[in-house]
Every structure is written in C-alpha cells, then in structure tokens.
Amino acid sequence: MRISILSLIYKSPRLADWIHDSVTEFTPMIARREAQFTFVANDPTEECLHHLQSRGYKHIVVRNPHRSDEELFRLGFGAPEYMHRVYRAYNEGMRQAESNIVVLVNSDNYFSPDWLENLEKYLSQRVVVTSRLVEPGHPRHGVFPDAIAAAFGGTVDTFDRKGFLDFAEKTKETGLMVGGAYMPCMIFRSVALDAGLYPEGNLAGRSFDQVRRYGDEAFYDRLRRAGVRHLTALDSVVYHLKEGEKDDGPLSAERRKAPGFPPPVARPAPARRLEVVNRTVDGTATLGVRTWRLYLGEAGRRIRRIPRSPVEIARAILPSWAFNGLRGVWRAMRGKRVGDG
Amino acid sequence: MIYLNAEVVSGLGEDTFWTWFQREFPSSRLGLPRKLGSEDIVLQYSTLGFANRSGKSLALLWELLPQMRDVLQSDSWDSRLKLIHECARFSTWRTTPTPLTSPHYDRFGSVDVLPIGVDTDLFKPLAEKRSLREKFSIPVDRKVGIWVGTTHPMKGFGRVVEAAQRDPHVHWIVVWKWEAEAGHLHGGSNFTKVPQVMLRELFNCADFFLSSSLLPSFFMAEWEAMACNLPIHFSDETLVKDFVPSPNPRDDVLRWHWDRKTARGLWADYLQGKGVAW
Numbered sequence: 246m247r248i249s250i251l252s253l254i255y256k257s258p259r260l261a262d263w264i265h266d267s268v269t270e271f272t273p274m275i276a277r278r279e280a281q282f283t284f285v286a287n288d289p290t291e292e293c294l295h296h297l298q299s300r301g302y303k304h305i306v307v308r309n310p311h312r313s314d315e316e317l318f319r320l321g322f323g324a325p326e327y328m329h330r331v332y333r334a335y336n337e338g339m340r341q342a343e344s345n346i347v348v349l350v351n352s353d354n355y356f357s358p359d360w361l362e363n364l365e366k367y368l369s370q371r372v373v374v375t376s377r378l379v380e381p382g383h384p385r386h387g388v389f390p391d392a393i394a395a396a397f398g399g400t401v402d403t404f405d406r407k408g409f410l411d412f413a414e415k416t417k418e419t420g421l422m423v424g425g426a427y428m429p430c431m432i433f434r435s436v437a438l439d440a441g442l443y444p445e446g447n448l449a450g451r452s453f454d455q456v457r458r459y460g461d462e463a464f465y466d467r468l469r470r471a472g473v474r475h476l477t478a479l480d481s482v483v484y485h486l487k488e489g490e491k492d493d494g495p496l497s498a499e500r501r502k503a504p505g506f507p508p509p510v511a512r513p514a515p516a517r518r519l520e521v522v523n524r525t526v527d528g529t530a531t532l533g534v535r536t537w538r539l540y541l542g543e544a545g546r547r548i549r550r551i552p553r554s555p556v557e558i559a560r561a562i563l564p565s566w567a568f569n570g571l572r573g574v575w576r577a578m579r580g581k582r583v584g585d586g
Numbered sequence: 587m588i589y590l591n592a593e594v595v596s597g598l599g600e601d602t603f604w605t606w607f608q609r610e611f612p613s614s615r616l617g618l619p620r621k622l623g624s625e626d627i628v629l630q631y632s633t634l635g636f637a638n639r640s641g642k643s644l645a646l647l648w649e650l651l652p653q654m655r656d657v658l659q660s661d662s663w664d665s666r667l668k669l670i671h672e673c674a675r676f677s678t679w680r681t682t683p684t685p686l687t688s689p690h691y692d693r694f695g696s697v698d699v700l701p702i703g704v705d706t707d708l709f710k711p712l713a714e715k716r717s718l719r720e721k722f723s724i725p726v727d728r729k730v731g732i733w734v735g736t737t738h739p740m741k742g743f744g745r746v747v748e749a750a751q752r753d754p755h756v757h758w759i760v761v762w763k764w765e766a767e768a769g770h771l772h773g774g775s776n777f778t779k780v781p782q783v784m785l786r787e788l789f790n791c792a793d794f795f796l797s798s799s800l801l802p803s804f805f806m807a808e809w810e811a812m813a814c815n816l817p818i819h820f821s822d823e824t825l826v827k828d829f830v831p832s833p834n835p836r837d838d839v840l841r842w843h844w845d846r847k848t849a850r851g852l853w854a855d856y857l858q859g860k861g862v863a864w
Contacts, residue, residue, distance in 0.1 A: 273696075277693075358695070363695065411859070414859055414860055414861070415860060416861070417642075417678060418622075418640065418641050418642045418678055419639075419641065419643055419678045479640075480678050
C-alpha cells in the first residue's frame with residue numbers, strides 16, 4: 246500500500262457515506278490496493294461508530310482529552326476549542342498511517358477523476374501538493390483564498406454531482422500553482438512527522454479568542470521552514486461543500502457561536518502559476534516561470550530561485566521591510582516625476 | 587484552439603489522422619504554441635513526451651510499444667516507453683484507440699477511448715474485382731490473400747511465408763509500407779509504398795486479409811481492409827484481439843465508430859466536454 250487517505254469523522258453517517266462513496270468511485274488505486282481510505286473517528290458518537298463498523302469502513306478511533314479554554318490558552322492555543330481535537334486527530338491519523346504517503350481530506354469533499362494521480366505526480370520530499378478546491382461559498386466563511394467559487398450545492402442533499410463533474414472536466418489543466426488551499430493535501434508521512442505535524446490547535450494571540458495563526462497555516466509554515474514547498478495541482482479538482490459535520494443537522498447554540506472552519510485569510514499576493522518549461526534527461530520534470538525552477542524527481546528534488554532583475558536581486562537579499570521601504574520610496578519618486586512632467 | 591503536436595504528420599504523403607483532423611477542425615494548428623489559453627488544448631503524440639506547457643493536453647497513446655515489450659520480451663524500446671509514460675503521466679487526459687490498450691496506462695489516471703478513424707469513403711468495397719486483378723496482373727481464377735506490413739518482428743511476416751508454403755493454391759499480394767523495411771515473398775505480387783487509392787484497389791483484388799500480427803491491437807491497414815469489407819483470417823486464432831471480425835467487417839468498423847464521420851462527432855463532443863473552443 247503506497248498511499249493512505251485519511252478523513253476525520255465524528256458524528257455524521259451521511260457524510261461518512263458521502264465521502265466514502267466519492268473517494269471509492271474516483272480513486273481506482275483503492276481497487277488496485279495501491280491506496281486505502283481510512284476514517285479517523287474523532288471522539289465519535291455511538292451512532293457514527295456503529296455506522297462505520299456496520300458498513301465495514303476502515304477506521305481508527307481517536308479519543309481526545311477535553312481541555313478548557315484556559316488550559317488550551319496556557320498551551321498557546323486559541324479558539325475554537327474543537328480545532329484542538331481536529332488537529333490532534335489529523336496528527337494521530339498520520340502517525341498511524343500504514344503508507345509512506347498520506348493524503349488528508351475533509352469529510353465534506355467530493356472528488357473528480359484523477360484527483361489522486363494528479364497529486365502524486367507532483368509529489369516529492371520537498372513538496373506538499375494540494376488539490377484545486379471548488380467551493381460554493383458560505384454565508385459566514387466565504388470562499389477559501391485560491392479556491393474557485395462555483396456553486397454546486399452546499400449540502401449532501403443539494404449537491405449537483407453532474408454539474409460539478411462537468412465543471413471539473415472543463416476547469417482542470419496540467420500545471421502547478423504556488424500556494425493554494427490546505428486540504429486535500431498529499432505529503433510524505435516522514436516529511437510531515439519530521440516537520441512536527443500540525444500544532445494541536447490554532448495559535449493564540451494575546452487572548453484565547455484572538456487567533457494569531459491558524460493551525461493549518463502554522464503546519465505549512467513548519468513545512469516551509471523545513472524546505473517543503475506548498476503547490477497546488479491544477480488538474481486535481483475537488484469540491485468542498487463547506488458544510489461540515491457541525492452543519493449537518495441541528496446546531497446547538499454553543500456550536501453556532503464557534504467558527505466552523507478557519508475563515509478566509511488575507512494573503513499578500515495572488516498565487517503564481519508555474520509552467521512546465523523543461524524536462525531533464527533522467528525523466529524528472531522541470532517546472533517554472535522565468536525565474537522559478539522546480540525539480541521533481543525521485544531523488545535530489547529541489548527548488549531554487551535565480552534572481553535576474555535588480556528588483557529580484559534586491560528582494561532576494563534584503564529583509565522584506567527594507568525592500569518594501571525602498572520600493573515605496575521608488576514609487577513615490579516615480580509618481581513625483583510623473584506629476585512634474 | 588486545438589494544437590496538433592505530431593511526430594510525423596504524413597510520412598508517405600497519405601491522409602493521416604493529422605491531415606484529416608486539420609480539415610475537420612480548420613482552426614487547429616500543427617505544432618506546440620509557446621503558451622496555452624484556458625480554452626486551448628494540445629493533442630500530444632505520446633512518443634514526444636509530455637507537452638511542455640501549462641494548460642490542457644491530451645496524450646494520444648497510440649503506439650504499440652507496451653504491447654511489443656510484453657510480447658517480444660525486449661527492452662529495446664525502453665527509452666521511447668519512458669517518453670510515452672511521461673506523456674501519459676503529465677498530460678491532463680489520456681486516450682487510446684481501443685479498450686484493449688487502456689490498461690497499459692490506467693496507473694497514470696483515467697483513460698478515454700477515442701477512435702483514430704478510418705476513411706470509409708475511400709476504403710470501401712468495389713464491384714470490379716476481375717478488372718482490378720487484371721490491372722495488377724493478379725490471377726483472376728485463384729484464391730487471393732493480402733498482407734500489409736514491414737519486416738518488423740511484430741508484423742509477423744514469417745507467418746505469411748508459412749501460410750504461403752502451407753497452401754500453395756493461394757496467391758498472395760504483399761504490400762510493404764516502405765523500402766527501408768521491405769522484404770519479398772517469392773511467387774507473390776509484391777508492392778512497396780503504395781498510395782492509399784491503390785491500396786484500396788489491392789484490398790478489393792483479394793478474397794481475405796491475413797492478420798499475422800503478434801500484437802493484440804489491429805494495425806491501421808487492418809482497419810482499412812475491414813472497411814473494404816475484406817474477411818480477416820488470423821495466423822494465431824488464440825490471440826485476444828479487440829474484437830473478432832464478423833463475416834462483414836465493414837459493419838464492425840461502423841459499430842466501433844471508427845468511420846471518420848462518427849469519429850469526428852465523438853472528438854468534437856469530447857473536446858467540448860473538456861472546455862476546449864475552436
């Protein structure tokens with residue numbers, strides 16, 4: 246078994262069936278026993294656990310300590326409390342995974358043909374690859390940055406399967422984008438373990454309710470510091486209902502107050518599209534746009550950036566505050582010259 | 587825009603998939619552009635490796651090298667196979683001409699079956715068999731078999747020689763694709779590098795086509811013979827092919843949607859479904 250696909254579940258048999266059916270239909274590697282799909286039953290309800298058992302779905306059970314907000318804050322974690330358990334479960338899933346490659350998905354994801362093959366083809370020890378997400382938007386959380394906004398339903402019942410699959414076929418293209426959404430993602434298990442996995446919660450600021458950094462962002466920060474680049478495969482298209490288990494069924498007043506999924510985070514710049522520009526003789530792919538070169542191979546995979554213009558050299562050697570300051574001065578002077586003219 | 591990235595567009599001046607496709611989709615262009623728009627696609631011939639562009643690409647997995655490697659147990663084609671596998675792996679979509687060849691590539695993702703198409707207006711049954719035989723000095727009163735190929739081992743010319751020795755009453759028409767890979771069958775009517783119109787006439791001189799191939803897939807010449815409604819005889823009856831031709835093989839060609847008119851519609855629908863505009 247080369248690939249372990251992991252999805253959290255805690256209470257919704259309907260979502261369990263939904264994602265199990267979807268991942269099984271669009272992942273022929275499972276039938277070929279090259280990949281396996283496993284639920285991480287995260288503090289599951291009795292009904293949910295019984296459902297997984299009765300259906301014969303492969304699963305592991307994670308029971309979390311329930312910590313108070315104060316305890317979490319002392320540990321450096323912020324709101325909401327349940328994200329502490331979510332990240333713990335993903336980490337436990339990766340620790341227990343039987344394969345060297347792990348794929349993390351959401352239980353409200355719906356897949357399209359070749360989604361997994363097209364993640365794997367770009368995977369390396371220096372890359373974490375994510376799918377191109379399609380989202381309908383959410384009244385509270387909007388659309389995740391870098392996701393495509395297209396509405397094919399917000400619940401299992403209203404999901405427009407044919408509409409999404411047609412859209413995915415028309416949208417997908419070979420290529421990579423720097424950055425992107427955080428899930429579904431594919432990564433070497435050893436790389437994730439070496440990077441330290443997810444922090445066990447969102448990182449708190451000055452108070453529990455003030456989030457300094459969301460947990461998935463912090464995990465990708467750790468990966469980046471370890472030299473692992475975040476890329477999105479433009480030909481791995483996955484739908485995100487954006488209505489997770491919390492939203493599946495009546496919500497308690499307490500849960501209504503808690504944010505469902507980390508809300509959109511402002512990014513400094515739109516992701517850049519990479520282009521396949523060369524191929525090395527040993528069959529590895531070289532991808533890039535002008536100055537970017539990304540080497541994908543079984544060994545010695547690396548990314549390097551070769552500054553070429555004065556601006557790029559300045560950006561490469563100066564701290565960002567100094568570069569931004571200089572750029573501001575330059576723009577101001579240019580504006581003055583234009584005004585003088 | 588549709589870009590056609592061919593290895594050889596028409597090596598012998600014949601009407602190929604590429605020349606036909608360009609006629610049917612007049613805005614399509616040969617070659618690989620520097621950049622692809624969101625509604626563009628490259629039809630990439632597999633031996634060229636992957637289309638080195640960000641955008642939509644379709645790998646045309648028509649080469650029989652994977653079958654040759656399996657059947658002939660040789661690693662002579664591994665470097666070309668590597669390019670083919672790269673093409674299959676990195677292209678947005680993959681296509682093979684028949685379902686039989688798809689399993690060679692399904693580890694790279696889903697594989698769609700699309701016909702290459704055969705010109706059923708050109709390759710068709712002709713009534714004047716006797717006059718055609720006289721035209722090419724082929725005995726009018728003997729049973730005539732035809733074979734088309736090269737000396738490449740996969741074509742199985744040795745089996746033609748065996749068949750000729752086994753049944754001396756059959757007169758053989760042997761058509762060699764080009765001089766570089768041409769042999770000779772003693773006692774037969776040998777032709778080399780014939781135009782497609784002449785090939786149609788030679789098919790119509792014959793009573794049957796001998797399929798001596800060692801590979802499961804039908805060669806293009808076999809599809810063309812079937813379009814002429816020529817019965818197909820097999821040297822190896824145990825070889826699993828895409829289908830067993832009926833006594834009226836032209837019907838099989840139509841049933842498999844290999845006639846160009848149907849093929850054109852299938853290609854157009856397929857490309858439209860991928861968001862390609864032309």
